[in-house]
Every structure is written in C-alpha cells, then in structure tokens.
Amino acid sequence: MDKKVVLITGGSSGIGKSIGTYLTSKGYVVCGTTRNLEKYPDFDAFKLITLDVKDQQSVLDCVSEVVSLEGQLDILINNAGMGITGPIEETPHEEILNVFDTNFHGPVHMMKAVLPQMRKQGGGLIINITSIAGYMGLPFRGYYSATKGALGLVTEALRMETKSFGISITNLAPGDFATNIAAGRYHAPVLKDSAYEEVYQKSLDLMNEHVDAGGDPMEVARKVYAIIQQKKPKIHYPVGEFMQKVSLLLKKILPGKVYEKLLLNHYKL
Known part of the structure; x- marks a missing residue:
C-alpha cells in the first residue's frame, strides 16, 4: 500500500476534523475517532472509529481495528x-484526575499501543x-497547562527513547483557535462569596472571547x-497568532517576575 495511514484521536x-479533512484531500488514508459514533450517522469526511482514550482496552481495540482495516x-x-x-x-479533585486522564494518560495509552506496530x-x-498554554502556568487554567506541559515533556523523552527505531515524535502546540472546546470544557463553578468570585468570572469571560475570536x-x-513532509521533524512546533508564538520566546528570555507581570496584565489581574 502506497498511501500512508493516519489515525487522529478526537x-x-x-x-481533529480539520486535520482529517485536509489530509484526506492530500491523499492520505485517514481514520478519526470519537467516543460516541452514534452521534455522527452522516459523517463522511473520513472513516470514524469508536475510541475512549481513557479506556486502555478501547485504545487497543481501536489500533487493532485500524491495522486490520488498512494493514x-x-x-x-x-x-x-x-x-x-x-x-x-x-x-474538584475528581475533575483534575479526569482532565489528566484525557489530556495526558490518554495520549500515553495511544503511543504505547501504536509503538509496537510502528517498530x-x-x-x-x-x-x-499540546498547547501554547503548556509552556506556562496560566491563571485559572493551571491544570490544563499542567496536562499539556506534561505531555510535551514526555514527547521530548520518548523521541529519544525511540529514535533508533526510525520513529519520529513531535509536539505541535496551538494557540487559540475557533473550535467547540469552550462548550466541552469543564468550568469549576464561580462560587458566590468566594475569594476568587470576581476575578475568576472576569478571566472566564476573557478566555471565552479568545476562543471565539481564534484562528481557523x-x-x-x-x-x-507540513510536519509530515519533514524527514526529520523538530521537537516543538507552535502554531497560532504572532503574539502567542512570541510569548514562548519571551518566556525563555525574560526574568520570571517580568514574564509573570505580562501575563497578569494580559489577563487583567
């Protein structure tokens, strides 16, 4: 088979749909995944497979299905x-565990499942x-930043561990893009009379504005x-607005307190 087979979670x-649609138009064989296949009876952009990244058996079944279908x-x-x-x-701590299961443990399950086939x-x-947010601890998004930062570090480690197998692993960190992530996001409730009530609500409104005004x-x-075309992909690729990418450079070169001040001003804290 000459065409390369791509598996996209979510x-x-x-x-995820944008990536799958674009790669399909470029001649790739794309399999996407969703937790609830029955919600998409008319989906025809590319093949969809059932997957819950938090369920290790579901992960193994998904990878096995792709290999069985496409070889x-x-x-x-x-x-x-x-x-x-x-x-x-x-x-709530159960929500912290849930986001780590989805954003960190889930991708780790996927990598462990595909590595034997790739070898x-x-x-x-x-x-x-991952996310540009994974390079910095953002106020009221600290746990999200932590999950994406952790995945970025595992990416760095695993690409060294698997280099001798001819397997390339890279990290693509988007900024704000216009997607439905805000609708599916867990929001800790704004608690009346909380010490954070006013400042958290303001930050929440600002975050939603950023997503709504995000890029394509x-x-x-x-x-x-473009990454797929590279023979030797780099470790990290940011993608987003100019200032979002510049923020990563500033993080590297500015003193910690100066960078913190920039974030405080940005989030109006």
Whole structure:
C-alpha cells in the first residue's frame, strides 16, 4: 500500500476534523475517532472509529481495528483532549484526575499501543497536539497547562527513547483557535462569596472571547501536513497568532517576575 495511514484521536469536530479533512484531500488514508459514533450517522469526511482514550482496552481495540482495516498505521495524531478552568484551590479533585486522564494518560495509552506496530513497520510518526498554554502556568487554567506541559515533556523523552527505531515524535502546540472546546470544557463553578468570585468570572469571560475570536483550525491542519513532509521533524512546533508564538520566546528570555507581570496584565489581574 502506497498511501500512508493516519489515525487522529478526537476526529469528529474542531481541530481533529480539520486535520482529517485536509489530509484526506492530500491523499492520505485517514481514520478519526470519537467516543460516541452514534452521534455522527452522516459523517463522511473520513472513516470514524469508536475510541475512549481513557479506556486502555478501547485504545487497543481501536489500533487493532485500524491495522486490520488498512494493514498498517503510519502516523498517529494525538488530538483528543478537553479544557478545564477554575481556581487551583477550588477545582474538584475528581475533575483534575479526569482532565489528566484525557489530556495526558490518554495520549500515553495511544503511543504505547501504536509503538509496537510502528517498530514492526520500521518507522512511523507521532504528533502530539499540546498547547501554547503548556509552556506556562496560566491563571485559572493551571491544570490544563499542567496536562499539556506534561505531555510535551514526555514527547521530548520518548523521541529519544525511540529514535533508533526510525520513529519520529513531535509536539505541535496551538494557540487559540475557533473550535467547540469552550462548550466541552469543564468550568469549576464561580462560587458566590468566594475569594476568587470576581476575578475568576472576569478571566472566564476573557478566555471565552479568545476562543471565539481564534484562528481557523485549518491553519493547524496545514501545519500538520507540513510536519509530515519533514524527514526529520523538530521537537516543538507552535502554531497560532504572532503574539502567542512570541510569548514562548519571551518566556525563555525574560526574568520570571517580568514574564509573570505580562501575563497578569494580559489577563487583567
């Protein structure tokens, strides 16, 4: 089979659907995933497969189905994820565990499931969709930042561990894009008479404005395609507005308190 086979987690909407649609137009064989296949009876952009990244058996079944259908699995794009907002102090612990299960443990389950197949084939590519938020602790998004930051560090470690197998692993960190992530995000409730009530509500409103005014997810899809064309992908790729990408450079070169002040001003805290 000449065409490369791509598996995209969270492929039914948003960034995942954009990536899948774009890669299909470029001649790739794309399998996307969703937790609730019955919700998409008319989905025809590419093949959809049932998957819950938090369920290890579901992960193994999904990878096995792709290999059985297509005979190979060349590229994994770990895109499935969820948002979470709230004060560090007031976010319920079960929700913290849930977001780590989805955004961190889920991609790890996927990588562990595809690596044996990629070794068998003599190579492969894994693209972990993290976030620019994973490079910094953002106020009232601290747990989201933590999940994406953790995945970015695992990406760095795993690409060194698997280099001798011909497997490339990279991290693609989007900024704000116009998707339905805000609708599916867990919001810790704004508690009346909480010490954080006013400032958290203001930050929540600002976050939603950023997502609503975000860029076209197809920009992420084009970046994924560009990465796939690279013989030796880099470790990290940011994608987003100019200032979002500049923020990563500033994080590296500015003193910690100066950078913190920029974030405080940005979020009007």
